[in-house]
Amino acid sequence: MSIRIVYRNNSFYYLLMPGLWLSGMLIHMGLAPVYYVYLILKMCVIFGAHSSVPWDDRLYRIRPLRPLMWLLERTISTPSTHSAHHGLSADDGVTHYKGNYGNLLFFWDVLFGTAKITRRRPERYGIEHLRPVSWQHELFWPVVRERAPEPETAPAEEAGKAAG
Template structure:
């Protein structure tokens, strides 16, 4: 197993252990039987099949189309290489994520990630099985690896996943830091640079009238800076009262994992009917 994979697993299980002892990792409030199935299946498929297949296929396609460029960027400055991944992976993922909340068919591929009524490291890889296979950032990362930047990707992906794992955990690492007055200028910079539990939890909040919720924003994965730059940021230093999807009928297990092979349900729940018209992009 590559060193970067070991590092990512160590970070993931560190947060998982914190949740296990502090917030009941395996027994979250309002979780259902389907939640665990979706999380296990989507995580295993991504790590064992989808991501390796996409990276390999994109590098193979690049080699077939432009064999003369193999390793062409291997000698560039490390900061320039990191910038390429930030743009072609992280910024590309920002726009993919944003599109997933404004395009109905893409939202059906992303719905599983928001269906849980809790936050946890368990959600990091929770998505429809087709969602990551279509994600532009993974395909573009494969091309950059083909161009000779695999050595940078190994470090970049560790940093990125560290931020994403920490941002999804319900053991919010930023909460105690906000209470330290002399750290306020530092935290002001941090929360405008990377995704934090506060800013990312806002994106998972359930009710639009909750002041801590920004379901149509806070799309950043590694860098929250993209939300600042493109006008979708909301920073409150608080956390939503509840999590999940508002105004839609419950999603079946099949829909969460393999839409469009399993179609969405059309009928709203009684709660949804009381709250108003269904709105996938809300």
């Protein structure tokens, strides 16, 4: 995990994000100052949630802050809550890639039952069973697709085809 993955999304993700369209409308309607406050807050939270620095671990250890941290981790995304979304294998007991979606308000995951709070981080990150693909495929799927691998034929079948 690191902040380098914050904007590593498919191009269509940005085209279809209602928040981006809403932001454009707010600026057009003269609410740019509100948008700037939101943008700074959002960037701080999502950079913090994707950070390789476990800043939330240190705060969990301070006894007087524990009630505040309990509330904070259920309100915004922290490195421990959001890193579970990026884990490689659900078998590790931490990874929860079918949840912990919120990159700003983790509250939505809590509300809709997709939250998993362990206060731990996965040992490995990635996507299970994903074969390597090109950068074009990652950025422009479904328009750009990888070619399906050619089915391998048995040598006896190939010899029969050549003779026939």
